[in-house]
């Protein structure tokens with residue numbers, strides 16, 4: 140494989156008048172080379188000032204999400220060979236303020252996650268001597284949501300989030316549905332109150348951008364549709 144050309148978004152608000160792209164040449168030094176390994180190569184060998192986030196290197200922590208050749212993806216899970224191009228352009232996540240280069244301020248994203256109360260609200264005391272049991276069938280209902288790693292790829296790809304910064308967004312709403320679907324949770328009314336509002340479920344236009352980019356193949360669009368159905372049922376039938 141030929142050398143690779145990386146064009147990377149650079150911006151340090153403390154020192155730069157505006158953003159730019161810097162270009163680096165990286166040798167395709169091994170089979171299976173990932174975008175994240177290439178970024179570490181650049182930082183280590185070519186330009187130590189390049190800033191980006193990563194931790195686990197195996198698709199678990201969600202911190203290496205960025206815009207790579209036209210799509211939001213995890214840098215650690217993206218092999219250069221799969222991009223089928225010797226030229227790779229990288230931008231930071233969208234709809235979030237750039238702190239420096241590829242590092243964005245995730246606080247507004249996590250504020251929405253915290254807003255939906257991402258914890259069990261069973262409404263009774265814990266059993267004194269055992270966990271709260273769940274059947275396999277009850278657990279399988281949550282499977283479409285429980286693998287979310289809060290990478291924010293869906294948030295950045297969402298066209299509604301682009302125009303309404305207060306929109307709760309696909310990840311927070313997916314998590315809201317995850318607890319609604321949890322047989323151990325008993326706070327449906329409270330959870331629907333949180334999402335059945337001006338900047339909640341009804342702002343979703345069902346465009347599927349979130350579902351298309353999710354690196355875990357989750358279905359935030361489907362989760363939002365489920366919440367809409369439940370909100371309507373609750374409004375008309377009270378349950």
Ligand code: SF4
Nearest residue numbers: 287288290291293353
């Ligand atoms: S739903 Fe998918 S894209 Fe969105 S934060 Fe979770 S893992 Fe990332």
Ligand code: FES
Nearest residue numbers: 194196201203215
């Ligand atoms: S480094 Fe953890 S998901 Fe990529």
